[in-house]
Amino acid sequence: MSDTIRCPVLDDSVVGWRGRPFEVEVEKGRLRLFAKAIGETDPVYHDEAAARAAGHRALPVPPTFLFCLEMERDDPYDWFTELGIPLGRVLHGGQAFTYHAPAYAGDTLRFESEVTAVWHKKGGALEFLVQRNVVTNQHGAAVAEFDRTVVIRHPT
Amino acid sequence: MSSVTTPRYADVAVGDALPSLDLPPVTRAMLAVYCGASGDHNPVHVDLDFARASGLDDVIAHGMLVMAWTGRVLTGWVPQSAIVSFDTRFLAVTRIGDAITARGEVIEKFVDGERRCVRVAVSAVDQHGETKTSGSAIVALA
Numbered sequence: 001m002s003d004t005i006r007c008p009v010l011d012d013s014v015v016g017w018r019g020r021p022f023e024v025e026v027e028k029g030r031l032r033l034f035a036k037a038i039g040e041t042d043p044v045y046h047d048e049a050a051a052r053a054a055g056h057r058a059l060p061v062p063p064t065f066l067f068c069l070e071m072e073r074d075d076p077y078d079w080f081t082e083l084g085i086p087l088g089r090v091l092h093g094g095q096a097f098t099y100h101a102p103a104y105a106g107d108t109l110r111f112e113s114e115v116t117a118v119w120h121k122k123g124g125a126l127e128f129l130v131q132r133n134v135v136t137n138q139h140g141a142a143v144a145e146f147d148r149t150v151v152i153r154h155p156t
Numbered sequence: 157m158s159s160v161t162t163p164r165y166a167d168v169a170v171g172d173a174l175p176s177l178d179l180p181p182v183t184r185a186m187l188a189v190y191c192g193a194s195g196d197h198n199p200v201h202v203d204l205d206f207a208r209a210s211g212l213d214d215v216i217a218h219g220m221l222v223m224a225w226t227g228r229v230l231t232g233w234v235p236q237s238a239i240v241s242f243d244t245r246f247l248a249v250t251r252i253g254d255a256i257t258a259r260g261e262v263i264e265k266f267v268d269g270e271r272r273c274v275r276v277a278v279s280a281v282d283q284h285g286e287t288k289t290s291g292s293a294i295v296a297l298a
Contacts, residue, residue, distance in 0.1 A: 030193070037186075037193035038224040039179065042160070042231065054235070063227040063242055067220055068194040076195070088200060088210030092219040094291075096243035102236070149245075155211070 009084045009152065010118045010127050019079050019113035019131075024072045028105035031059045034068065058104040066103070066144055067095065070111045070133055079113075079131075085152055093128060094149035100142040108138040116147070127152040160231070162238050165265070165272035165297040174233045174260030174276065179225055181255040181283075182217050190221045217250035222258075222289050226278040229260040234295055240273065244291035255283045263292070271296045 028048070035045040040062065043050035051059050061069070070076070080087055103109060117130040129150045135143040180186075187201050196218055199206035207215045223244045230239055250256065257280070264275035273296050280289040 033189075033193040037190040038221065038228065040224075040228055040231075060236060062224070063231065063236060063239060064220055064224045065194075068196065071195045077198070087198065088206065090198075091249075092246050094243065094245040095220065095223055096241070096291075098241045099239060153211075 009086075010120070010129055012118065014083060014115050014118050014129070017079075017083065017115040022070070022073050022111045023108055024069050024111070026061055026069065026103060026105050026107045026109060028059050031061065031065070031105055034062065034065055038062070056102070056104065058106050061103040061105075061107075063097065063099075064095075066097065066109075066133075066135055066146060067148070069109060070113070083115075083129075085129075085150070089153045091151040091153060092148070093151040095146065097144055097146045099144045101137070101144075103135075103137060103143050109143060110136045112136075125154050127154070160233065160235050162234050162296075162298040165274075168262055168265065168274055168297060170262055170265060172262040174229050174262075176260070177225060177229055177232070177258040179256045179258065181253050182250060184215065184252060187215065187217055187221070190218055194218065194220060196220065214252055217252075217254070219244075219246040219250075219289070222246075222250050222256060222280045223291075225256060225258045226260070226280050226289060226291065229258045229278060230276065230293055230295065233260065234297075238296050240271075240294040240296055242278075242291070242293040244278070244289045246289055248286055248288050250280075250282070250288050254288075256280045256288065257282075260293075273297065 032046045044054045111133050113131055113133045116132045120127045131148045133146050137143050191202050201218050260276045260278045262274050263277045266273055273294050276293045278291050281287050
C-alpha cells in the first residue's frame, strides 16, 4: 500500500495552532455528578461542609476534571473539524496534568490551548498530536497545565 | 470530613503500595453517566452504531474515566493538594464488562527544593491482567 493512501492529515504547520480561549464557571452540581460518575465517595467531593472542614473554600475540582471543563465549549470537537481530524478515528493516547493551585466550585477558569507537537508512525497509519491547555482562574493565577495526546488511526 | 492526611516523607518507602481500588465491571449505563458528567459526548463511548461505523466492535470506555479511577487511588492516599503532577498513557481500550483494578506504588523518593516528594507509578489493569493505563504522579509529602 502506498504512502499516499495513508496520507497523514497533519503536518508540522499545525504546531502552534491555537484554539479560541474559553472561560467556564465551575458548577458544584456538575462536580457532584462527576464524583458520582467516577465512584468517588469521599464527602470532600460532594458535601460542602465536609470540604470546608478539610480546609477547602468550596467543593474542589478533582484531578482529572479540568480536562472535562475544557470540553464545556459549544463544540468541544471544533478543533478536530478545523484541523481535518475525523472524530471516529481519534483515540486518546495520553494525558498529563501539572497542578499549581486548587480550583473550586464557583471559580471561573480560562483555558488557552495550543498544538505543541505532531508526529506519525507506521508510514502515517498512526498520527499523534499534543494539545497543551494552560488554565488560569478569575484572579489570573495559574491553576494547571495539561497536555492531551491524540492518536488518529488510519485504515491500512 | 475526609479521613485522608498527608503521610510523612520519612514514613514512606520505595516499593510501598497505595491502597488499590477494585472497580465494578464497565456497563453501558456507567459510560452514559460519565458522558453526561464529564461533558465528553464523543459518540464512540455510547452509540453502538457510531462505534461500528468507526471500525470498532462495540463502544469503548472513556480513557479519562479510567484515569479518574487511578486518580482516586491518589486522592484516597493523600489530600488532592499534595498532587504536583499526574500523567497517564492509554495503552489498551477498556470494553464493556472489563473489571478494572487501579493501583499505585511508590517508585522514587526525592527532595525538590523545599518539597519532599515521591513518584508514584499508577496503573489500571483488567480481570485478564491486561494493562489499560500506565502513568505516574509526583506527590509532595509532609
